[in-house]
Amino acid sequence: MAVKETHGVRFEQICKSFGEVKALRPLNLEIKPGEFLTLLGPSGSGKTTLLNIVAGFLDPDDGRLILGGQDVTALPPRARNIGMVFQNYALFPHMSVAENVAYGLKVRGVKGMALQRQVNEALEMVQLGGYGERAIDQLSGGQQQRVALARAMVIEPDLLLMDEPLGALDRQLRKHVQLEIRRLHTKSPRTTIYVTHDQEEALVMSDRVAIMRNGRIVQIGTPGELYEKPDSAYIARFLGESNLLPVKVLGVEKDRIAYSIRGYEGTFSTPAKGQAENTPGEAQLLIRPEALRVSQTDGNSLRVVVEEVVYLGELTATKLRFADGQEGWLRAMKSPAHQPGAVIRVTWAPEDTRLLPAKD
Amino acid sequence: MTRVETTHAWRGHDQRLGRAAMTFLLFLPALIFLAVWFVWPLGQLILLSFQGEDGAFAAYQEILTSEVFRIVFFNTLKLAVLVTIICTILAYPAAWLLTRVKGFWFSIALYCILVPFWISILVRTFSWMLLLERSGPVNNFLITLGVTDQPLKLLFNDLGVYIGMVHVLLPYAVLPIYSSMLKIDQRLLLASDSLGASGRTTFFKIFLPLTLPGVTAGATFVFLLALGFYITPALLGGPHNLTAAMLIDSFVNERLVWPLAAAASVILLVIVLVVLAVTSRFVSLGSSVVVK
Numbered sequence: 001m002a003v004k005e006t007h008g009v010r011f012e013q014i015c016k017s018f019g020e021v022k023a024l025r026p027l028n029l030e031i032k033p034g035e036f037l038t039l040l041g042p043s044g045s046g047k048t049t050l051l052n053i054v055a056g057f058l059d060p061d062d063g064r065l066i067l068g069g070q071d072v073t074a075l076p077p078r079a080r081n082i083g084m085v086f087q088n089y090a091l092f093p094h095m096s097v098a099e100n101v102a103y104g105l106k107v108r109g110v111k112g113m114a115l116q117r118q119v120n121e122a123l124e125m126v127q128l129g130g131y132g133e134r135a136i137d138q139l140s141g142g143q144q145q146r147v148a149l150a151r152a153m154v155i156e157p158d159l160l161l162m163d164e165p166l167g168a169l170d171r172q173l174r175k176h177v178q179l180e181i182r183r184l185h186t187k188s189p190r191t192t193i194y195v196t197h198d199q200e201e202a203l204v205m206s207d208r209v210a211i212m213r214n215g216r217i218v219q220i221g222t223p224g225e226l227y228e229k230p231d232s233a234y235i236a237r238f239l240g241e242s243n244l245l246p247v248k249v250l251g252v253e254k255d256r257i258a259y260s261i262r263g264y265e266g267t268f269s270t271p272a273k274g275q276a277e278n279t280p281g282e283a284q285l286l287i288r289p290e291a292l293r294v295s296q297t298d299g300n301s302l303r304v305v306v307e308e309v310v311y312l313g314e315l316t317a318t319k320l321r322f323a324d325g326q327e328g329w330l331r332a333m334k335s336p337a338h339q340p341g342a343v344i345r346v347t348w349a350p351e352d353t354r355l356l357p358a359k360d
Numbered sequence: 361m362t363r364v365e366t367t368h369a370w371r372g373h374d375q376r377l378g379r380a381a382m383t384f385l386l387f388l389p390a391l392i393f394l395a396v397w398f399v400w401p402l403g404q405l406i407l408l409s410f411q412g413e414d415g416a417f418a419a420y421q422e423i424l425t426s427e428v429f430r431i432v433f434f435n436t437l438k439l440a441v442l443v444t445i446i447c448t449i450l451a452y453p454a455a456w457l458l459t460r461v462k463g464f465w466f467s468i469a470l471y472c473i474l475v476p477f478w479i480s481i482l483v484r485t486f487s488w489m490l491l492l493e494r495s496g497p498v499n500n501f502l503i504t505l506g507v508t509d510q511p512l513k514l515l516f517n518d519l520g521v522y523i524g525m526v527h528v529l530l531p532y533a534v535l536p537i538y539s540s541m542l543k544i545d546q547r548l549l550l551a552s553d554s555l556g557a558s559g560r561t562t563f564f565k566i567f568l569p570l571t572l573p574g575v576t577a578g579a580t581f582v583f584l585l586a587l588g589f590y591i592t593p594a595l596l597g598g599p600h601n602l603t604a605a606m607l608i609d610s611f612v613n614e615r616l617v618w619p620l621a622a623a624a625s626v627i628l629l630v631i632v633l634v635v636l637a638v639t640s641r642f643v644s645l646g647s648s649v650v651v652k
């Protein structure tokens with residue numbers, strides 16, 4: 001399939017309310033051509049609403065939607081050349097697999113051999129060559145999902161939208177189709193907005209992830225940026241596992257922030273640059289489980305009680321209880337086996353910690 | 361392990377038997393009622409149809425060879441087919457409207473469609489006679505509008521029969537079509553739209569095909585009921601609007617030839633069964649009437 005010039009998308013002050021419910025607060029967002037952007041957020045955070053506005057199924061209350069430099073806010077869905085993959089696939093039940101895929105092409109006036117060739121290519125692309133004559137209900141969930149993908153991609157859309165396309169699949173199949181979607185995207189990059197509330201999926205597939213909450217995008221960045229530099233405890237908890245300790249910021253001194261940890265004596269410090277919180281007062285300290293190490297010395301370390309040791313194959317997770325009663329985890333390739341109840345010291349590299357606002 | 365599984369299987373078996381027995385018991389009163397009041401008389405009727413004075417098949421022979429009977433049966437079929445077509449065409453947009461309106465207006469629309477069900481067919485037919493007569497409201501209205509100078513003949517002809525029958529049978533078409541429209545996943549229509557299809561294409565390629573089971577079910581009900589119609593054509597029709605049911609009535613009440621009446625009934629019944637058998641191959645009629 002020929003690689004096609006794809007369009008970027010720009011949201012300008014898009015907002016939408018349903019009665020009292022503000023599904024989307026005025027929202028700005030720019031998606032680069034060929035980018036794979038994932039909207040990640042809890043139920044009701046406005047992901048589907050945003051996608052429906054892009055597709056043209058919903059009109060925004062206000063704001064503009066720019067697709068490839070053109071204002072499409074007032075265009076009906078059929079005039080937008082957008083491919084959509086629905087959560088329940090929404091395949092036409094009265095048509096065969098090939099007819100489903102051919103639908104968008106026929107509407108565009110493609111006929112005869114060209115039609116057949118493009119349909120076959122699209123089916124090959126999702127590894128369903130030879131399934132064309134099947135009825136939709138003769139396919140498994142994963143196969144239906146791939147038909148939906150082929151149907152959306154065969155029309156060479158300027159933009160591909162997917163609303164929790166893997167929601168109905170089991171774990172094994174999810175993983176498989178995730179990689180397949182990723183592979184197709186790498187092969188012919190096409191601007192894609194992908195919706196999920198599975199954080200792992202978001203990290204695996206995306207160029208950038210936008211985290212949504214109550215109709216807002218609270219943070220946007222590459223998976224690495226979001227994981228390593230979350231702006232709030234909410235995001236830290238949303239992406240991966242986190243130890244969050246209540247701390248008090250004491251002040252900035254020579255590029256370093258000093259803080260004390262509740263329940264412990266002494267002060268600690270971390271580089272001041274790029275922290276999410278640096279004003280003196282209550283804050284939270286984020287240390288990822290893999291950043292914690294068992295320490296033999298007293299410096300820059302905390303006394304914790306081992307509560308439980310869980311073997312995860314190559315990794316071992318150790319459940320800890322901190323002095324103020326807070327629970328946390330330490331994860332390491334092979335940590336020395338401690339008995340539950342043992343008192344140990346844990347340490348970390350100061351640059352692996354992050355100070356976050358006290359409130360989510 | 362194996363033993364546990366076996367006992368389990370047996371218990372499942374017992375439960376299933378128990379359920380079957382229960383189901384049977386619940387059905388029993390209805391079954392007895394049907395056996396006494398329906399199956400038994402029907403058997404009598406079929407027997408009767410073979411008891412003509414001139415041999416077992418005389419009644420059938422007379423009906424199938426007589427010109428008059430053929431014409432009456434043909435008229436009945438034609439009437440049923442046309443009424444079915446008119447009802448289906450009128451019912452489709454009505455059903456669609458029903459899926460669009462909400463709350464108060466939905467209740468109003470639904471009652472408008474269902475209320476006729478609760479009024480005796482005789483009352484409704486007489487009401488049409490009042491409405492359609494020479495100096496009735498319909499003619500007055502048309503004259504006031506200037507559509508016509510003289511009263512139109514709306515009664516005792518084909519027109520009267522069609523108006524009356526379509527009115528009575530319309531709900532039977534609306535409900536299954538409405539139900540099939542309700543079952544359509546709205547996202548299919550959105551999908552079609554975003555794939556670039558015009559509203560027209562979406563209607564003809566997606567919406568209409570998906571409602572066809574409802575249309576077939578509705579049309580079948582209307583057709584089968586129309587085949588046996590008696591009161592409406594008898595009261596609103598003219599001398600030409602003789603239907604099979606009226607013919608059977610005249611055999612019984614005027615000519616007193618019961619075997620002939622029985623044979624005509626059996627022929628009508630066979631037509632009904634054939635139509636049912638053919639359509640049920642395409643759609644499950646049961647599932648089309650149930651509004652989910």
Ligand SMILES: Nc1ncnc2c1ncn2[C@@H]1O[C@H](COP(=O)(O)OP(=O)(O)OP(=O)(O)O)[C@@H](O)[C@H]1O
Pocket residue numbers: 018021022023041042043044045046047048049050197
């Ligand atoms: N048609 C509607 N009418 C009224 N409220 C709506 C409608 N659609 C969405 N909402 C509300 O808007 C908010 C955002 O909904 P949306 O469907 O966009 O959430 P979501 O992030 O897609 O959630 P999920 O992960 O459960 O799919 C929710 O509070 C929802 O109840």
Ligand SMILES: [Mg+2]
Pocket residue numbers: 047048049
């Ligand atoms: Mg959603």
